Amino acid sequence: MLELYGHPFSSYTWKALIALYANGTPFVFHSLDGENPNQAAAYARVQEASPMGKFPLLVDGSREVFEATSIIEYLALHHPGPAPLIPADPDEAITTRMMDRVFDNYVMNAMQESVDDAIRHGQVSDEVRSRVEERVTRAYRWIDGWLADYTRPDTVSLIECAAVPALFYADWVTRIPEDCARLRQWRAHLLALPPVSRCVEDARRFRHYFPLGAPDRD
Numbered sequence: 001m002l003e004l005y006g007h008p009f010s011s012y013t014w015k016a017l018i019a020l021y022a023n024g025t026p027f028v029f030h031s032l033d034g035e036n037p038n039q040a041a042a043y044a045r046v047q048e049a050s051p052m053g054k055f056p057l058l059v060d061g062s063r064e065v066f067e068a069t070s071i072i073e074y075l076a077l078h079h080p081g082p083a084p085l086i087p088a089d090p091d092e093a094i095t096t097r098m099m100d101r102v103f104d105n106y107v108m109n110a111m112q113e114s115v116d117d118a119i120r121h122g123q124v125s126d127e128v129r130s131r132v133e134e135r136v137t138r139a140y141r142w143i144d145g146w147l148a149d150y151t152r153p154d155t156v157s158l159i160e161c162a163a164v165p166a167l168f169y170a171d172w173v174t175r176i177p178e179d180c181a182r183l184r185q186w187r188a189h190l191l192a193l194p195p196v197s198r199c200v201e202d203a204r205r206f207r208h209y210f211p212l213g214a215p216d217r218d
């Protein structure tokens with residue numbers, strides 16, 4: 001049985017969970033939240049598995065896979081299901097992987113600078129706020145243009161797995177501008193997908209952890 005270590009409120013954990021839920025792949029979830037009586041053991045396992053002890057971590061027998069993207073690649077190869085997580089066509093797969101990098105690097109990680117600043121200093125400095133706003137908004141506008149030619153799948157691929165947590169949390173930090181109508185509509189569409197709404201609902205009770213304060217929506 002596959003095992004996934006992560007936290008229900010963790011963006012990168014969602015990325016892996018969405019892929020597992022979309023394919024109905026059976027797995028045991030080892031939650032790193034304080035409600036889990038085995039939290040300490042789960043945390044220790046995660047700490048040992050990768051250089052920085054980050055999560056999610058997938059365990060398949062003797063195999064450990066970390067980095068959410070690599071977990072999805074592993075699931076596509078070894079535990080495929082109805083949702084084609086990575087396109088079979090190698091050329092199409094390049095675009096899918098490129099977009100995965102766009103969401104991680106230019107939305108999620110760009111937004112994370114504000115979250116880190118809030119954790120470290122209790123608030124976000126004007127300098128960080130404006131830098132994050134400038135970078136994330138630039139990424140939003142680019143993605144909004146990209147969406148004009150994107151044929152949305154009925155289910156999820158690596159692109160959706162990466163887009164969901166990035167757009168969910170980034171919009172809390174820097175709202176997607178009104179004039180990025182395609183992106184706003186796509187975010188709403190993604191949040192309504194069953195594997196995604198499951199993550200959103202399971203994480204709802206942890207929203208008070210969001211260092212910048214979670215908005216009263218979504």
Ligand SMILES: N[C@@H](CCC(=O)N[C@@H](CS)C(=O)NCC(=O)O)C(=O)O
Pocket residue numbers: 010011012013052053054055056066067068069
């Ligand atoms: N590049 C990693 C990032 C994982 C990551 O940043 N995970 C966060 C939770 S969303 C984490 O482990 N935070 C705890 C820590 O940094 O110690 C991935 O794609 O999986």
